[in-house]
Amino acid sequence: MPNRNLLSMHSIENYKTVFEQYLSQGHFTQEPKGLYEPVNYILRVGGKRLRPLLALMGYHVFADDFRQALPVAMAVELFHNFSLIHDDIMDEAPLRRGIPTVHSHFGLNSGILSGDVMLIYAQQYLLDAGDAPLSARLLKSFNRCAIQVCEGQQWDVDFERMDAVTIPQYLRMIEYKTAVLLACSLEMGAMTAGASDADLHHLYEFGRKLGIAFQLQDDLLDSFGNAEKFGKKVGGDIVRNKKTFLILKALELANPADKADLLHLMNTPTNNEQTKIQEVTTLLRQLNVPDLAKEERNLYHRQAIAHLDQVAVPDARKLTLYELAEFLLDRDL
Amino acid sequence: MPNRNLLSMHSIENYKTVFEQYLSQGHFTQEPKGLYEPVNYILRVGGKRLRPLLALMGYHVFADDFRQALPVAMAVELFHNFSLIHDDIMDEAPLRRGIPTVHSHFGLNSGILSGDVMLIYAQQYLLDAGDAPLSARLLKSFNRCAIQVCEGQQWDVDFERMDAVTIPQYLRMIEYKTAVLLACSLEMGAMTAGASDADLHHLYEFGRKLGIAFQLQDDLLDSFGNAEKFGKKVGGDIVRNKKTFLILKALELANPADKADLLHLMNTPTNNEQTKIQEVTTLLRQLNVPDLAKEERNLYHRQAIAHLDQVAVPDARKLTLYELAEFLLDRDL
Numbered sequence: 001m002p003n004r005n006l007l008s009m010h011s012i013e014n015y016k017t018v019f020e021q022y023l024s025q026g027h028f029t030q031e032p033k034g035l036y037e038p039v040n041y042i043l044r045v046g047g048k049r050l051r052p053l054l055a056l057m058g059y060h061v062f063a064d065d066f067r068q069a070l071p072v073a074m075a076v077e078l079f080h081n082f083s084l085i086h087d088d089i090m091d092e093a094p095l096r097r098g099i100p101t102v103h104s105h106f107g108l109n110s111g112i113l114s115g116d117v118m119l120i121y122a123q124q125y126l127l128d129a130g131d132a133p134l135s136a137r138l139l140k141s142f143n144r145c146a147i148q149v150c151e152g153q154q155w156d157v158d159f160e161r162m163d164a165v166t167i168p169q170y171l172r173m174i175e176y177k178t179a180v181l182l183a184c185s186l187e188m189g190a191m192t193a194g195a196s197d198a199d200l201h202h203l204y205e206f207g208r209k210l211g212i213a214f215q216l217q218d219d220l221l222d223s224f225g226n227a228e229k230f231g232k233k234v235g236g237d238i239v240r241n242k243k244t245f246l247i248l249k250a251l252e253l254a255n256p257a258d259k260a261d262l263l264h265l266m267n268t269p270t271n272n273e274q275t276k277i278q279e280v281t282t283l284l285r286q287l288n289v290p291d292l293a294k295e296e297r298n299l300y301h302r303q304a305i306a307h308l309d310q311v312a313v314p315d316a317r318k319l320t321l322y323e324l325a326e327f328l329l330d331r332d333l
Numbered sequence: 334m335p336n337r338n339l340l341s342m343h344s345i346e347n348y349k350t351v352f353e354q355y356l357s358q359g360h361f362t363q364e365p366k367g368l369y370e371p372v373n374y375i376l377r378v379g380g381k382r383l384r385p386l387l388a389l390m391g392y393h394v395f396a397d398d399f400r401q402a403l404p405v406a407m408a409v410e411l412f413h414n415f416s417l418i419h420d421d422i423m424d425e426a427p428l429r430r431g432i433p434t435v436h437s438h439f440g441l442n443s444g445i446l447s448g449d450v451m452l453i454y455a456q457q458y459l460l461d462a463g464d465a466p467l468s469a470r471l472l473k474s475f476n477r478c479a480i481q482v483c484e485g486q487q488w489d490v491d492f493e494r495m496d497a498v499t500i501p502q503y504l505r506m507i508e509y510k511t512a513v514l515l516a517c518s519l520e521m522g523a524m525t526a527g528a529s530d531a532d533l534h535h536l537y538e539f540g541r542k543l544g545i546a547f548q549l550q551d552d553l554l555d556s557f558g559n560a561e562k563f564g565k566k567v568g569g570d571i572v573r574n575k576k577t578f579l580i581l582k583a584l585e586l587a588n589p590a591d592k593a594d595l596l597h598l599m600n601t602p603t604n605n606e607q608t609k610i611q612e613v614t615t616l617l618r619q620l621n622v623p624d625l626a627k628e629e630r631n632l633y634h635r636q637a638i639a640h641l642d643q644v645a646v647p648d649a650r651k652l653t654l655y656e657l658a659e660f661l662l663d664r665d666l
Contacts, residue, residue, distance in 0.1 A: 132468070
């Protein structure tokens, strides 16, 4: 770990500003409007822009002119938003980030078709990101990741109907659905800067482990977070009976009576959500599940940092990534 | 045009057999089953396999070992079936080729997600189809085509709600929605065989013009075909008030009274489909629309053949493509 007092070369905000400027240059102004308006709609909604930032930072670890990674950054942002649009249809979600989802606003057909075209454009941006050998390497990494994201989404859907989901199955699901795209964003940024295979491996693993830690953190925040700082309603996973790490750990540890109680709470429709949330969180606390989840999260976080440590560049070049890792896991519990 | 008595080097059926064998080798056997079963389901349904055949034939115009184009053939078949799955959702179609569509059989979510993964695999097959420079060229051609297919689908949707659609707009829609994928299949096959840029251009244009002719033929068959030989119910476009070339031409040519009649027929719900079909086809015949549509079809067909003539290889190498062009437009009217 580097000296925390070193100044990072670029703050996280700086990368974001550069990406937002690039995005605002008008990429999807062509006809037919019905196809491209939803693309601009979801891209304008914003968000953390975590994946494009990772692409730019992955480049910047190895070379200075990180704007070279903007097409890669665009590709991962397009892919991420494609998957949000299609996932929101599958989840029948009316809102995202406080505004209507694409399919609620433009209709189901627009959601499907505009998502499709974003997936194709993601590939096209990667094809334009460098010469043929680089593009081929980027696309190989990207396709593997994109397939895993689909597989992760399918597992997530499957788990809703399955009685017994194991913790390794759950961890693989969140790895595929969330973590690999973070890893791939870093890797493709670094690839564009000409990083070595060994460095690419460690940066990918840093992203993958960090992504899993990040999702475990999200599970914790959803049930035990400070609603105000978390930014969304606490207890949503519990109300929707989602089989998160917390629930799966509780089912693993509980004695037969507690297990029966928990399953009863999950399988019984209720009009009183607050009572259900309270009863489930009380049970989880009794079983020490929040602390065990924090331990698991910290384990992945430490593994992530160990991989970042092994990326063979001066610490100063990695400082923003250390900071980002801290920032992502430092949200209020 | 070559001497029709020359024997083609490979019959159309031979290409199909080779592709079906390749397809049956088990490409999507992995987990999660819920994601890949729909992929295998739609690939097994079969159909003409027109696009993969064009890829193999495009290769075979320039080089002998056309099996080298099997990954390209697979890519275009995957892409075509991806677009069928998503289009069937948008059209709320319960059946395709006489069996339940993917979303009717497996549900909406499976239709969306399995379609997505097929689009990604299409790209991956192209990435594996050759070395990096070839892959990059294939993907550039493919992405342009894939984007146009999405745009064509959007226009098709838009046209349903538009009062005035022009014939040039309609022709561009069918070009994008149908013809460019036929052109791209031929082009990518030929690219894999190392064809020159001039030959690629003429082969692409042959496919594009043929595709437009093919769709005009389809419009004709839908309203004036022999139901038994056409293989689907005649008059479907008329019942669904689809703005085909026939209708647009009729609206262009009709005097105010006939135009009012036709619009009235299209805008009035009816319980008697047969009467509506009869009244519309009678009006189309009075306006000489079937013959005008045949002329338009023949124009595109001739232009297609003129491009094929210019592909700079001995006629014997192009014979199957001449045969295919004849075969596609020789269905019963």
